[in-house]
Amino acid sequence: MKRLLNVHEAPIIIFTIAVFLLFSVISPDFFQLDNIKLILDQNISMFIVAIGMTMVILLGGMDLSVGSVLAVTATSVGLFLGQGIHPWIAALMGIGIGVLCGMVNGYFIAVRKIPDIIVTLATMYIFRGIAVGISGGTWMTNFPEGFRFFGQGQLLGISFPLLIAVVLIAVFVYLLKFTRSGRKIYAIGGNGSAAKLAGISAAKSKFMVYVLTGLLVGIASVIFASKVGSVQASTAGNSLSFEVMAAVLIGGGSIFGGVGTVAGTMLGVLFMGIIKNGLIISKVSPFWVDATTGFLIILAIVINTLQRIRQNKGKEGDLI
């Protein structure tokens, strides 16, 4: 038990379980296989985007533009489909556009060395403008039947998007935990100057991370478009960046970089998803939903902070 408590994600695990139990008691509809599937299903794009945001935050940065990138890619996919392009090719092209957006961010951040927050604030405006511009103000909708597969299809009896998310999570857990590239991200975020001394190029890693984030957002947007069935360029992914950042930080990440895991982030997303779903299932007045969500986010952060303090106290040895 004590070992368990020392796991970095311990507080959020416990808190998530507590909230889960609370909802299960309040509403009999909550703790059901169907509903759990539903929660996962509703948050697929969040899960995927949050992987990218985890890496960005590990490097000590933040990406405010993910929502706008989602809008650009989803709109492009819609346009391609409207041109009668095969769904798979349209999806791949859309993902390519996501990568391109990531490269734009990466270029300004890693090469031109402009602070992340400024670049992504700017590209947030720019990409959103482009998205609405190319959409011509109309909705992307009436997608061909073949495109539905990405958001609603089944493979081996499992939801296809869920499968994609699981694969991506596995790949990135592996990447961050087991490869040099992944460990470099932790090293740079943990101690930039020591990383430099060890010959690690922060610029390369940063560029790569923003490109990968673009890729992930691209994938998420294809699933998003297919699942929701329609894309409105002006509002798609509007509050995505804040929500995803909150999820990463709730999952134990630190805004100063170097700390956080994909697993923790996924818990963070799950936590937010459970709250949103649970509040509605529990038939809470709609006016209270946002207020309660915000309160629980703050509570989660408070708990995280307490854990950090507790861990620092447990430092080995001397008086210093």
Next chain:
Amino acid sequence: MKKVALTLMTGVLALGLAACGANGSQPNVGGDANQGSSTDARTYFMNPKSIGPAYWAAAEKGAKRAADDLNVEVLFNAPTEADSSKQINMIQDMLTRKVDGIGVSPNDAKAVGPVFKKAAGQDVKIVTWDSDAPETDRQYYVAPATDQEVGELLARTIGEEIGGSGKVAFMVAGLGSQNQIAKSDAAKAYFAANYPDIEVVTTVASDDDQQKAYANAQNLIKTYPELRGIIGFAGGEPPAAAEVVEQAVKAGTLEKNQIAITGIAVPSVVKNYIKNGTIKTDIIWDPGKLAYATVYILDQLAQGKEITDGMEIPTVGAVKVDGQNVFIGTLEVTADNVDSFDF
């Protein structure tokens, strides 16, 4: 302190410049601003709630067509989000441009009061469309019908479809949006009066976010297994509800036709759902015609002409004028006529 002084000086300088500029350019502008005379460059500002949604894009087309037909200039613009204060800033900017009339779909009926008063003071014609701002200086309100009528129509549609009893949920774009509140209140009142066995279980809001609307609909059918109907009060809600219901039916968690859906949505967006029967009836009006009528009325006003009941507006047809309200009428979209709409 030096820097502040420097800044202020620049400001003063700029204002000075502005003052000179204003004097210099007055003769030019003055000509345009003269009311009513039949100069060929009459300019109107058409201001929807926001830019982006398909509904307003369709309206823009109608406004542009009116501009061509009437040989006037129409500027069509709004903030990217349905934000009252940004909308008003934009109207103020346009008043500076000395347009001859403004057609506004206010995000907040009360908040446009002051800017309308100012416009009226400049003898700019004011017409609200799609959403009204009563008790302001607006001259006419152009709408398909009143919010109350639309709300009642939606309630009646769903009431008939589900046979007069059962649970119904409302999906709105924003909990704070005036026209959404008015319509949903009217629908509730209609149920209370005509279908006492219908219970409105909840109202969920998407904040105009498609994904959130989608998640809301998912949560609704999950939370209320015996739900019989959903009314979507804004363009994004019915397709989200239909998508979710269709997927649930496909997955076998919901019986076909268990949940009836109706609402306000552009036909092109819900075409597929209407064709395969997920939505039986969709209430809409042609936003293009609405905008066309608005520009037409503005132009009539600017030329000092009368607005009369039953007057014929080209491409729109005869309109009903009731006091200061102009109604172009609503349309019911069903599987039979869905292909006949071009918006």
Next chain:
Amino acid sequence: MSQPVLTMEGISKEFPGVKALSGVNFELFPGEVHALMGENGAGKSTLMKILSGVYAPTQGTIRLKGKETSFRSPLDAQRQGVSIIHQEFNLFTNLSAAENIFIDRPEMVGRFGRIQWSKLYNEAQRLVDSIGGGEIDVRREVRHLGVHSQQVVEIAKALSFQADVLIMDEPSAALPENEVKKMFDVVNRLRAQGVAIVYVSHRMKEIFEIADKVTVLRDGVKIDTRSIEDVTEQSLIQMMVGKEVHRLYPVRDQEPGEETVLKVDRLSLDSAHAVSFELRKGEILGLFGVPGSGSHTVAERLFGLKRGTGDILINGKAARINSPGDAKARKIAYVPPDRHRQGIIKPMSIRQNLSLPMLPQLSKGLVLDRGRIRRMSEEYMEKLRIKAPSDEQSVDFLSGGNQQKVVIGKWLASKPEILILEEPTRGVDVGAKAEIYNIIHRLAREGLSILLISSEMPEVIGLSDRILVLYKGEIVHEFAHGEADQEQLLQRASHPRLEGGIL
């Protein structure tokens, strides 16, 4: 002996306006421990930085195993077999000890780019064990390790590169005495394996214990290289400081007063340890302890940076000190050990730094009194002889000594009664050191009570009226004026109980 593994010839290094090294020759043979000595500012650190690939020399050649070479970066130097262990850790505190040792190393990567964690952990544990760090779990994150364990990780990291040449910069500074012994064991083992070690330290005793040769630098010039048998402590000091040796510590010509200004009673350092002592008016009380003894915590407690239990009496009155603000109100001033992090705000001017603690007193109501601030700042610039063209210059451009004087000056302006000085001359050159010592003396003579916390033994011995020795959170010995020498002091601070009967 065989061929030298490393030869440096005619090494010079110039920075804009400063010649840090001129024409230094240096030879290093396999299997020798070569001590590099010199006062701060003598050029030691520049030479080390050239050797480890941080700087390129302006002139001169480096030959490694007979071949002329150059180091493009620290990593390049490491790959060529020259590793350095810095005094300040370069660790990723968010990563495990093992990963720190083998960060970004291709040899730990297996198929599919997979890092071989078990191999990595095993190798790391083996390395750490081999230098007496057996109690360290290399899977733990470094931020959970204590300072000395972190140092062991640093050493293991350097060793992991199969180093031919190992530079150790003040390796014992952070280690407790028993660890120093273990570290010597490692050094001896490495020497036996033929690794050449450059050992940089101020600690005479260690030099004589471990080194084979010693090279002394002064003012960027090499004075001499000698075999350790050919030198004594006295002659080494002579070589290092030149003729200034006698004037470094001014003669104490006044006795401290009788009245007790500060009385500390059972002041807790952590849950298990507490200290009690008294400080008299005009007294310089030295507080000495090896790192980890708690001397730093004493300062933190007195200045309200850390809370705990126990009584603090100032002029006989109980004082509650829960924040630095409380301490300041009780006329306690604190010159912290790390001036870059705790002492000066670099982009700000000397004047702004000097006036920072005193701004409430230098304001008329809410508005700053520019005139008084300028006069105050100019007064202390002059009093402390801070060398700068103007007090509106940013402190970033000052030398270490002058920066330190700014930190002292900003507290003197508050007219404190008790001044806590911690490592007042760290990273300060000899000339400035002497000046700062003079300032300390003058202040004591003017009646200021000073608590001097320092890890430099000569400083503590040379300045203090009394010395308290702290060991693992307890005061274990008190030396009266003139009673202590370096050997005794170190002994008491290292393992007091071996001597028996002190407590």
Next chain:
Amino acid sequence: MSAWLSGFSLKSNKLLVQLVLLLFILVLFSILSPYFLSVANFMNVLNQMVEVGLIAIPMTMIIISGAMDLSVGSILAFSAVSMGVAYQQGVNIWVSVGIGLLAGLLCGAVNGYLIARHRMQAIVVTIGMLVMLRGLVYVINEGRPISGFPDAFYFLGQQYIGGIPFNAIFLVAMFLLASFVMKKTRFSTYVYGIGNNEEVVRYSGISVVRVRFILFMLSGLFSAIAGVFLVSRLASAEATSGTNIELDVITATLIGGTHIFGGRGSLAGTFVGLLIIVFLRNGLNLLGVSVLYQAVILGALLLLAAGNKKFNGE
């Protein structure tokens, strides 16, 4: 000589760059649009920039101190609606205003308590507050706009004095007052000091907690004042007011040359940055440029400004 110039002198150079940019925008739009260069239009713009401007004052200070407050928009709405509800309950309008301001202070205090006292990450806490307060706004009045305030109250946001909008005069007065504080008082030294090196300020016997707390209280207060002015200008208190205003405020601050990592920046710069974005918007509106392109232009400008700063700074 140049080496002796401290980092602070760079600031004035930067301000010059921004002033040139502003002037360029003014001249450009004067040429492009015959309607731009007129007193009425300028007064209009002044009237519109007040809310963003008021919040930009504490935001500049907070960013200089190395933190950020993303909850300002929600605080604005919370205060505005609190005031409206109080008035609806029959409370005197000026007392209601007081209640609105108190509500803002309270939100600021919560932020300050968590961030200053418990050293939590400012961005995270304020995102949480952003969501929670916006939710509470809907709880308070179920999302219905509140209007029907007495005419005396509209003075704040709608009255012109000598041809100049009263709220703009108030904004300039606030900027001058804040500039005075950020130049002439010790508070400013503390704020810049914390932004550069928080530890040193703490080790100088100054309560960093108190300074940070005050900053977030100020942020709450000014957001509330902005809310009151907004209600007065629009004659209506809405649940959605102030949504995304934090982005405008931060953009103005950054274009104004304040460094995102703290330690450097000035209110004068923010004021110029504010003028740049409002005149840009106004000019583009007058030209009938769609808001879509406006967003793109604003983003590009931000990148340019930040990139340019790299060039002549650091």
